[in-house]
Amino acid sequence: MAEHFLKQAKQYSDSRPSYPSELFRFIASKTPSHQLAWDVGTGSGQAAQSLAEIYENVIGTDASEKQLEYPVKLPNVRYEHTPSIMSMAELEQKVASEGTVDVVTIAQALHWFDLPTFYRQVKWVLKKPHGVIAAWCYNVPRVTDAIDKVFDEYAVELKPYWDPARALVDNNYRSIDFPFEAVDGADDTRPIEFVSEKEMDLDDFLTYLRSGSAYQTAKQKGVELLSEDVVERFKSAWTEDGCQLKVAKYPVYLRIGKVGAPEA
Template structure:
């Protein structure tokens, strides 16, 4: 997974949207303690920055050193480059002791994970009984009918360059194996819908598209999805 994001790390931090504050307020409302958060697959740290406004300390990890190099630094965030999979011993040594983490978050990344291995780590580190795991993704952007029509065509043309793991995003994580109990006050684990808005100039919108793994995979194969005609449309 980390290899997919080496080349577009700088594009990713420039164009990817931040997550709505309401999302983090909701998560924080489900964790009585706000001492320690672990943001897994943090990328360039978008979610970690928001977590740091609520939790005293944040551990933010990623398998891509290139992504971490573009992350914004704060004293309360400890960024750590990890292998794609870790043993419990490595988690204990490099992340946190057993039962000490209030919340584990994964933003736009859990579909890349070795889920059985990851879930074992989550169960090890989460505080009992009130630790929470929250994972989320965003799907295709929506602007207006004319722009969205062009994007849908572009998206269709890029499907052959998508990793199969991305299918979970297409169905909004409804097919995600998620063996955890719902948080207090809910009778299901989701998905729960939040809306994030971002004002983009056209060049930033195009950079957003270029930051995606399907675009980069197509480019490596000599296919330019964002042709002059598509950009003009």
């Protein structure tokens, strides 16, 4: 899905929410060692930067060269442009050798992947036993009742332009294939909910809406979903309480699992 974001990569970098520190602490608590993390579909590097505070080294990969222009450069993070589907040789060359990765993370991207191929590669690079895969998605932001009402009406117009894979996000990753063992302390691999918060004004919020792939798809087809009338309705709801800055709350749903011991 890299092509969806080529033209609006800077908007995407600026408007995406960060992820709560509790999410990364929870993931790290499930990996016995903290030497190497692979952040797949790293985009503008939000998750990679947080991982870099916990893991000695982080590799962030993305199929979009444009997206990789925007991550903050850190001494223990290496960014790599990779093809959408890598061969095993490319995986070893660009990412890591077999059995050397502590955790593989995928933020808001797993629903775009060729899952059988990707999972085979995840199981190859992860340390055995107890190497961890952590994939999460965030759903629509909640701001205030008035803004949420306008957003939900706007989302109805947006829905025909979502890629079908988006349905996996709407379902909070409950139905996505996830063939891994439960991590220590968990009974299963069902989604675990966290909350991400982002302070923004109306312009930030509209930038977030315009950075979405469905909005861009509609625009490419000559449909402007954020018409003057819709923007005016958002503006009226946003200024209803006289406060310009709002806290948008994004529910984040984590699927986390581990690989077992290598087969004899």
